[in-house]
Amino acid sequence: MKALLAALLLGLGAIPLASAADATSPAEGMRLLRQMANAARQLNYSGTFVYRHGAQIETSRIWHLTDASGDYERLETLDGPRREVVRSNEEVTCFYPGSKTAKVEQWNSSRRFPGVVSEQLAAIVASYTVRKGAIDRVAGYDCQIATLEPRDTLRYGHVFCAELKSGLPLRARTVNERNETVELFAFTQVDIGGEIPREKLRPSYDPLAPGWKLERSALSQNAESDMRWTVLNRPAGFRKVLELKRTIQGKSAAQIVFSDGLAAVSVFIEPAVVGTRAAQELTHQGAISIFIRPQADYVVTALGEAPAATIMQFGNSVMLRSKPGSR
């Protein structure tokens, strides 16, 4: 391992882009990211992790099982009210037993963020400096630190620690420009590989039971001519990933997704309820900033893993295109 690291470090000298002594070649940084994504997708693992946002810390259990029959994940919260998220292949369900509500969402593999692919390399490198850090220890495992330092204040920095052998991300930290942690996911205990009992992947609740409400979020791809909204003056480094139409809480909304390769921002536009005017509001939960504002007869909701100013710029830059065919 040391020999490998030495070889990698020596290799840096040959790369003119890597001006900082410890900056890793973009390709190497990308390899680390891809390895984390692959490990999280392909490995069986179960464990306990903490989610820290602001001053709050919450603990959850997670199981991931992938076999010939498919790909399954389950997450249950251990603190506060019981909540659960279950994924069975392309279907994700969030259970809120307190209000007997289940929200179901069908992933669409052709539209989902495509893992970590080469096309993202350019985007990531343009917006972040990739550094390979020291070896750290998380949940009893040695792990490799990889830092993605933003080149501007439009985005947060990311510090990952990936288990040395498997590449499984054991810790993911999001930091602001003052290097303060705004959000943290970290395993406190994890078993990597091995058998995962199937029943651990089954939801604890039946959303079809009496008293439960099952909400489905439906999607439909927009025809080009239906794309009425555009985001002008979007923050640098963010590219439009996709645009679609969906039903959200029973209302039809347009969703436009932008990404710089590591952070994503969704802009939702839906008709305002007649006779009301939405209040402008700005909220955040950990790395997620949420900005809601009225725009003529519509309500714009911009949210994503980016600082408030970035999310507000997205929310404030939504424009109705002049109608196709109109003069």
Added chain:
Amino acid sequence: MERISALMDGELDRDEAAGVLPDLRKRNDLREAWATYHLISDALRGDACVDCGIASAVATRLAKEPTVLAPRPGSSGFGKRWALPSLAAAAAVATVTWMSLETQQGTANGPIAVPASHLLVPAMGIQAQNPLADFAQTAHIPNSSSVVPPIQLPVREFDAYLMAHQEFSPSTAIQGLAPYVRTVTSGPAEVKR
């Protein structure tokens, strides 16, 4: 239009731009879009408000304005022809006023603005588990142009939006299901400092 926007953003390469320019010369609608986009972009850059709340300002002024329902003396035909539309306008103003009064009911603290996106929440019964906690900590940035100040409302309605977003977030690609905990967290969102 997409290409005009891209051209403006400098996202087209030389060849793509060369393809768009002849269209821009020929088509009125594209030229108009080009001009509009620049206007908008300038307005945004200049920090001028694009949505200045003109509609609500006009509505307020209109509401204060006395509405004369009687035909004007000496304008015979003209007056009759316009009496109905003006009555309709008065009715519209009355409806708007009534609706705004409706939304103001049930609060001891004076007028409120109900974010439209929140209206369906109680009806649909998808409140967060601890609505009081949710009420408590949302930072509201008053909309300076709005006539009525906003009230604090539950924020956990954004769970649905967060869930819709999470599928496309690279954090899901890199970390698997773990980031979905954001959508089921019991804690309130923090005040934006």
